[in-house]
Amino acid sequence: MRALRRFTVRPVLPPALGALGRLAGNLRWSWHPPTQDVFAEVDPELWAATGHDPVALLASVGQRRLEELAADAGFRERLAAADADLSAYLGDERWFQRRARTTGTPAAIGYFSPEFGICAALPQYSGGLGILAGDHLKAASDLGVPLVGVGLLYRHGYFRQALSREGWQQESYPALDPEALPISALREADGSPATIAVAMPAGPDLLARIWVASVGRVPLLMLDTDVEGNPEDYVEVTDRLYGGTSEHRLRQELLLGVGGVRALRAHARITGHPAPEVFHTNEGHAGFLGLERIRELTAAEDEPHLDFETALEVCRASTVFTTHTPVPAGIDRFSRTLVEQYFATGGATPGVPVERVLALGAEDYEGGDAAVFNMAVMGFRLAQRANGVSRLHGHVSRGMFHGLWPGLDEGEVPIGSITNGVHAPTWVAREILELAARHGGDAAGADPAQFWAAVDRVPAKEVWAVKRQLRERLVHDARRRVAGSWEERGAARAELGWTETALDPDVLTIGFARRVPSYKRLTLMLRDPERLKRLLLHPERPVQLLVAGKAHPADDGGKRLVQELVRFADDPEVRHRIVFLPNYDIAMAQPLYAGCDVWLNNPLRPYEACGTSGMKAALNGGLNLSILDGWWDEWFDGRNGWAIPSADGVADHDRRDDLEAEAIYQLLEHEVAPRFYDVDADGVPTRWVEMLRHTWASLGPKVLATRMVRDYVEELYVPATRTARLLDGDGGNRGNSGTGEDGRRGGAGELAAWKQRVRREWPRVRVELVETDGDPAQEPAVGDRLRVHAFVALGELSADDVEVQLVHGRSTPEGDLLDPAIDLLAPAETYEDGRRRYDGEVVLDRPGAVGYTVRVVPQHPLLASPAELGLVTLPA
Numbered sequence: 001m002r003a004l005r006r007f008t009v010r011p012v013l014p015p016a017l018g019a020l021g022r023l024a025g026n027l028r029w030s031w032h033p034p035t036q037d038v039f040a041e042v043d044p045e046l047w048a049a050t051g052h053d054p055v056a057l058l059a060s061v062g063q064r065r066l067e068e069l070a071a072d073a074g075f076r077e078r079l080a081a082a083d084a085d086l087s088a089y090l091g092d093e094r095w096f097q098r099r100a101r102t103t104g105t106p107a108a109i110g111y112f113s114p115e116f117g118i119c120a121a122l123p124q125y126s127g128g129l130g131i132l133a134g135d136h137l138k139a140a141s142d143l144g145v146p147l148v149g150v151g152l153l154y155r156h157g158y159f160r161q162a163l164s165r166e167g168w169q170q171e172s173y174p175a176l177d178p179e180a181l182p183i184s185a186l187r188e189a190d191g192s193p194a195t196i197a198v199a200m201p202a203g204p205d206l207l208a209r210i211w212v213a214s215v216g217r218v219p220l221l222m223l224d225t226d227v228e229g230n231p232e233d234y235v236e237v238t239d240r241l242y243g244g245t246s247e248h249r250l251r252q253e254l255l256l257g258v259g260g261v262r263a264l265r266a267h268a269r270i271t272g273h274p275a276p277e278v279f280h281t282n283e284g285h286a287g288f289l290g291l292e293r294i295r296e297l298t299a300a301e302d303e304p305h306l307d308f309e310t311a312l313e314v315c316r317a318s319t320v321f322t323t324h325t326p327v328p329a330g331i332d333r334f335s336r337t338l339v340e341q342y343f344a345t346g347g348a349t350p351g352v353p354v355e356r357v358l359a360l361g362a363e364d365y366e367g368g369d370a371a372v373f374n375m376a377v378m379g380f381r382l383a384q385r386a387n388g389v390s391r392l393h394g395h396v397s398r399g400m401f402h403g404l405w406p407g408l409d410e411g412e413v414p415i416g417s418i419t420n421g422v423h424a425p426t427w428v429a430r431e432i433l434e435l436a437a438r439h440g441g442d443a444a445g446a447d448p449a450q451f452w453a454a455v456d457r458v459p460a461k462e463v464w465a466v467k468r469q470l471r472e473r474l475v476h477d478a479r480r481r482v483a484g485s486w487e488e489r490g491a492a493r494a495e496l497g498w499t500e501t502a503l504d505p506d507v508l509t510i511g512f513a514r515r516v517p518s519y520k521r522l523t524l525m526l527r528d529p530e531r532l533k534r535l536l537l538h539p540e541r542p543v544q545l546l547v548a549g550k551a552h553p554a555d556d557g558g559k560r561l562v563q564e565l566v567r568f569a570d571d572p573e574v575r576h577r578i579v580f581l582p583n584y585d586i587a588m589a590q591p592l593y594a595g596c597d598v599w600l601n602n603p604l605r606p607y608e609a610c611g612t613s614g615m616k617a618a619l620n621g622g623l624n625l626s627i628l629d630g631w632w633d634e635w636f637d638g639r640n641g642w643a644i645p646s647a648d649g650v651a652d653h654d655r656r657d658d659l660e661a662e663a664i665y666q667l668l669e670h671e672v673a674p675r676f677y678d679v680d681a682d683g684v685p686t687r688w689v690e691m692l693r694h695t696w697a698s699l700g701p702k703v704l705a706t707r708m709v710r711d712y713v714e715e716l717y718v719p720a721t722r723t724a725r726l727l728d729g730d731g732g733n734r735g736n737s738g739t740g741e742d743g744r745r746g747g748a749g750e751l752a753a754w755k756q757r758v759r760r761e762w763p764r765v766r767v768e769l770v771e772t773d774g775d776p777a778q779e780p781a782v783g784d785r786l787r788v789h790a791f792v793a794l795g796e797l798s799a800d801d802v803e804v805q806l807v808h809g810r811s812t813p814e815g816d817l818l819d820p821a822i823d824l825l826a827p828a829e830t831y832e833d834g835r836r837r838y839d840g841e842v843v844l845d846r847p848g849a850v851g852y853t854v855r856v857v858p859q860h861p862l863l864a865s866p867a868e869l870g871l872v873t874l875p876a
Contacts, residue, residue, distance in 0.1 A: 012063065014070035019083035024054035026086060026214040027182055030119035031138060031425040033433075038082045041075060051587055053121040055182045090217055094144030095446070096713070105713075106721040108146040110264050110276035111136065112286035114256060115158075115241055116151050118215055119426075120587040121182055123157040124222070126241055126550070127515040128612060129324055131586075132389075133282055134215075135423035135612075136712075139705035141216030142425075145713060148267065148276060149220035150260040150286070152252060153178065153211050156240040161550050161583040165489045167566030169551055169559045173240055178211060178224065186210040186221070186267060194270060195227065196262040198254055198348050201341050206234050208255060210263045219273065221263045223255055243553065250334050250342060253375070257288025258348050261296075278720045280320045280712075281383065284332055284375030290315050290382035291349045291357060299351035308356055309752035312382075317748070317862070318724035320716045321383035323376055323415070326396040326607050327519060332375040336362075339373040365403030380404055380415075384723065384864045385716050388417045389610040392633045396606050405870035414867045418715060419631055420610040421708035424448075427616040429594035431466050448707075452700035460689040461682055467597070467621050467692075472505035474595025478546055479503065481581050481588070502576045503544050508676045510625070510668075511596035511617065513548040513584050516558040519607040522549055523561050525600070526568055527661035535665065536577035541673040544577045545600075546592060548584035589613075594620040598672060601626040602660065605646045606633075615703035621692045625667060627660070635702055640695040642667050719864070726862055727751065751862050754801075755869065758858050764795030765802070767875040768835065770854050780844055787841040790825055790854040794836065799827050803859040803866055804838040811851030825854065 013021055020042070029035040039054045040047045043061050050056035069075050099105060115130030116122075116137065125131060133149070140147040156173035164170055178185075186194040186209075197205040209227050213220040225237040236244075237251045244252075261279075268275045281287055297311035306314070325331060336358055342348055343357045360381045361373035368374075380386055380401060388394035394417025402410050425443065432455070433443045441454025455463075483499040503509075514520045525532055525545070535543045547565055551558030562580070569578045581588060593599075599617035601608070601624065611630035618624060624641035626632045636643050645663045650656040679685045701707065727748040773787040780786065788806055804827075809820035825838035844850065856873040857866040 012066075013058070014066055016070040016076055017066060017079065019079050020054075020058060023079075023082060023086060024058055024182065025184065026090075026216065027118050027122070028086060028089065028141070028214075028216040029054055030121070031423065032085075033430050034085065035082045038075075038079055041078070042069060051120055053182075055121065055180060059180060094142070095710070096144035096146070099713070104718045104722045104725075106146070106277040106717055107274040108148055108276045109278045109280055109717055110150055110261075110289075111140075111147050111280045111282060112150045112256065112260055112289055113282035114151065114252070114285040116149060116220060117586060118213065118220070119182075120585060122213060123176070123585065124151065124154055124241070125586075126158040128610070129283060132324075132420055132610075132612060135421070135426065135705040136282075136709060137215045137218045137220060138423045138426060139421070139709040141218045142423075143706055143709055143713075144217065145709060145717075146274065147218045148264060148273065149213075149215065149218060150256070150264060151220065151222050152238050152241075152256055153183075153222035153224040154238055154241045155224070155226055158241045159550070159553060162488050163485060163562075163566060163580075163582055167563040167570065169562050171553045183211045183213045183222065186212050186270060188270060193227075194266050196223070196259050196266060198259050198262075199346060199350065200234075200251075201344065201347060204229075204231070204234075206230065206237065206251070206255065206259075208238070208259055208263075210266060212267070219267065219271075221260070221267055223259050223263055225255065246334060247338060249332065250338060253285050253332065254288055254342060254348050257286045257290075258292040260286065261289050261292040277724060278318050278320060278717050280322070280717075281379055282322050283324045284321075284379040287321075287375050287379040287382060288348070290319060290378070291343070291352055291360075295349040295352050306748070307752075308353065309756065310749045313748045313752045313755075314724070314727055315382060316384040317727050318720050319383040319385075320712075320720055321379040321386040322389065322418075323379070323386065323397050323401075324389055324609050326388075326393055326400065326609055327517070328400070333369075333372040334361075334375070336371055336373050363403075365406060367403060376401070377404065384868065385720055386415045387716065388415060390419045390631045390634055391417050392606055392630065393417060393609045405867060407870050407872040408867050412867050414865050416715070418708060418711045419634060419702075420612050420615075421703050421705040422612050422615045422619065423705040424619055427590065427593060428619045429470055429590075431469060432594075432620060435462065435466050448701040448704055452696045455696050455700075456693050460684050460686055463621070463689050463692060464684045468505060470591075470594045470620070471509055471597070472595075474509065474546070474591045475503045475505045477588075477591045477595075478579055478581060482579050485580075485582050498572075498576065502579060503546075504542075504576075507542050507544045507577075508598070508673055509596050510543060510545050510598045510600050511547075511592050511622070512545065512600040513581075513589065513592060513613060514601075516549045516551040516561055517555070518557060518561070519604040520549075521602050521604060521657070522547070522558075523564050524602045524657060524661050525664065526564065527657055528665065529568060531665050532568075533574055535668055535673075536574050538673070541677045542577065543668060543673060546579055546581060546596070548581040548588060548592070550584055589616070593617045593622065596620075596622045597676060598623050598625050600664075601629075601632070602644060602664065603627055603629050604656075605629040605648060612703075615699070618695050618699045618703060621696070623672075623688075623691055623695060625664070625672060631703070635699060637698055639691065640698045641691070642671060723862055723864070747862060751860065754860055758797065758801060758869065758871070761795045761797050762858075762871050762873070764793065765797065765856055765873045766793045767791075767854055767856060767873055768793055770875055782844055782847055784844050785841045786844055786852070788825065788839070788852070788854065789828075790838045792836050792838060792856060793834065794856075799836060801859065802856050805855050805857060806840050806842065806852060807855060808842055808850065808852035810846070811849040813849075815851070817851050 023035055113133035115125040117125030117131035117134040137149050155176055159171040159173055162170045188194050193209045195207055195209050197207050200206050207227050207230050208223040208225045211222045226235050293315045294311045297306045343354045361378040363369050363374050388397040397415045398410050398413035402413055405413050436454045439454045439457045441451040479499050479502055483496050486496055516522050551562055566580045569580045593616040599614045599622045601614050605627050608630035614624045627644045627646050647656045647659040675688050676685055769791040771789045804825040806823045806825055807820050809817040825840035828839040829837045858869050858871050
């Protein structure tokens with residue numbers, strides 16, 4: 001009931017146990033086993049019953065038990081050690097602090113995401129995007145990177161998945177009490193809750209309070225609209241993740257972007273935490289943050305304000321945009337009319353012209369829809385640096401968004417890639433960490449290769465014993481979940497005796513757990529049900545499958561796929577070999593990744609942006625059996641798993657599914673299962689273990705979130721910081737004194753004016769003539785030099801405004817260049833009519849067909865690349 005007032009009664013910790021509250025208040029416990037051991041010792045049964053949630057544990061443990069622990073000297077000693085370890089972790093110099101001794105490191109980075117998957121006790125995620133964001137924060141904490149996360153606090157999370165008797169997905173939305181979560185309210189000096197406000201059309205302001213989760217060294221700010229003073233429809237803005245109408249989603253994204261920047265400012269003001277110099281937009285949902293930053297700069301009251309173009313350059317220079325989906329349907333697109341309503345005069349960002357807002361999200365390119373506002377398009381236009389999340393995804397993204405840079409070849413579209421990684425302390429089973437430690441491996445060390453080298457020294461018999469232990473734990477967890485699911489579906493306990501022997505800890509175990517959009521193909525394994533049955537029930541080499549995944553509540557097609565899989569798994573003939581586990585979440589995923597021998601991934605290539613679940617399985621000694629998509633396309637080497645052949649050129653989707661399903665069956669029957677069951681006298685599959693060793697050695701150092709975050713720092717955050725500072729800005733923060741009387745901030749104003757001038761003059765730029773030295777009838781030989789002279793007209797632009805490039809490489813019969821190289825031509829002579837000659841040469845170092853051309857592109861030291869403006873002139 002809305003009128004019901006709720007509160008949580010917290011226990012009174014004896015003074016000797018005060019450290020328990022500090023440890024519970026920092027989510028580092030979720031990836032630090034020694035701290036988990038301390039909480040388990042408080043009450044082992046209650047620890048298990050609360051799902052390993054310290055806050056819930058301390059809210060439930062009896063006062064008598066606390067007094068007993070306070071009198072236990074051994075427990076107090078172990079508690080003090082854990083508390084001291086956390087203090088050292090929070091205060092010690094780490095990788096970033098050592099890195100910061102060089103120039104260009106940002107004081108702080110604001111990291112915006114619509115979801116964060118930190119741990120099961122804070123259910124604020126739906127799938128891979130949130131888990132990735134959570135791992136990004138945890139790895140940043142481990143490295144000492146001064147990140148501040150910004151998200152929303154959803155009172156119902158995503159949803160809890162259950163099944164009907166007929167196997168249809170059913171959703172429920174349990175209410176979360178923020179006071180019972182591992183978060184705390186941000187408070188003003190007088191103790192009142194800190195709040196922000198965002199103007200809404202034709203109504204009162206939308207209010208939100210700010211909650212803070214401590215993710216190791218990283219604060220995560222979470223905005224919550226369930227506050228006094230909001231009307232009911234405002235309260236519901238943060239009701240659940242990815243739910244509601246288009247307008248509901250727009251309001252959520254306004255709050256995340258515009259409100260999130262205001263929450264950062266409040267947090268910096270209250271805590272003294274440095275204000276971010278770099279803003280990282282994790283997917284387009286948070287893109288409105290750029291509009292709020294422009295508003296701050298153009299509507300400043302306490303200092304000279306900037307014009308829009310200058311503010312845009314300040315914003316762009318210090319913004320990083322990561323796109324996560326190669327599926328157009330995964331991009332938020334709103335009606336332009338709706339967006340106009342929310343950003344009109346007096347709207348969310350007053351002072352920012354609504355026509356400029358609409359232009360930022362316009363699909364004003366070939367194939368675009370003039371009626372929609374595209375959040376990803378706005379993300380690219382508001383960020384000077386952008387990336388996909390694997391090498392293949394970067395390539396796909398350059399094709400998807402080529403229309404934003406129509407003058408460039410697709411390969412030159414300025415979207416790079418940083419391949420995702422996973423947070424090993426969260427996802428690697430404790431037994432594997434301990435196995436390595438016994439052989440000299442330090443999981444917390446600075447050299448991940450050294451850790452995996454230690455794993456490589458472990459005798460095969462020990463490796464296999466640990467994998468068998470992890471598989472057995474998974475089997476017991478799955479049996480419990482299957483029995484609970486059947487009871488929820490209406491089965492009586494008396495008919496569930498079969499669940500006690502379902503699955504087998506000595507059978508080849510394959511995991512498949514994903515969200516359930518159609519392109520991930522949950523049911524590809526069912527293309528030939530009888531063939532699958534034969535694999536599951538093979539008398540000498542059986543296979544067992546554990547499947548999990550949630551369909552979006554509005555996706556009936558996805559729900560039908562779940563139902564099809566469930567109905568197959570319900571068959572008494574095979575239900576001991578294949579199970580569907582409802583409500584896939586972090587708590588389920590951790591034993592699942594650790595216990596599986598093979599991780600199956602069969603998306604429709606190339607629609608898997610990255611697919612980090614396979615990385616987690618690999619770190620736990622699982623072998624990937626996957627379509628060459630996402631990260632697997634990049635790091636499969638022929639010996640660290642199996643590649644499912646992809647029928648990319650087959651236009652008939654059913655035919656393609658048949659071919660790829662057949663490939664899976666063939667691999668399982670003829671390669672995977674025989675290798676697993678080929679054991680020596682000790683029962684160890686030595687060839688299998690060798691593949692595990694190679695997987696750890698080849699993938700272990702690569703798939704780590706610490707590697708990923710280092711890449712973001714070096715390739716994106718530091719360059720963004722340097723550019724922002726060169727613009728005489730402070731990363732877009734208020735209070736900088738570099739603004740001139742003309743309303744333009746130093747270098748930012750100059751860059752904005754330069755861009756306007758270049759765009760205006762570019763139609764007059766021409767490559768009028770290209771000549772080469774030598775006898776045209778004489779075929780050149782390897783080692784000869786190709787000398788090129790280009791005659792160029794620049795209009796009113798100067799030679800400093802452009803680069804004249806010689807683009808050359810192997811040529812196809814169709815006239816395309818393969819792996820083109822670019823060399824600069826140097827200014828040689830200026831003629832009376834203003835034309836300029838540019839000269840250059842290249843050595844012909846390979847035989848075969850060679851092609852070349854000359855082109856002109858803009859050049860400025862503050863551009864991230866010459867492709868940034870999308871302007872290019874070729875010979876007529």
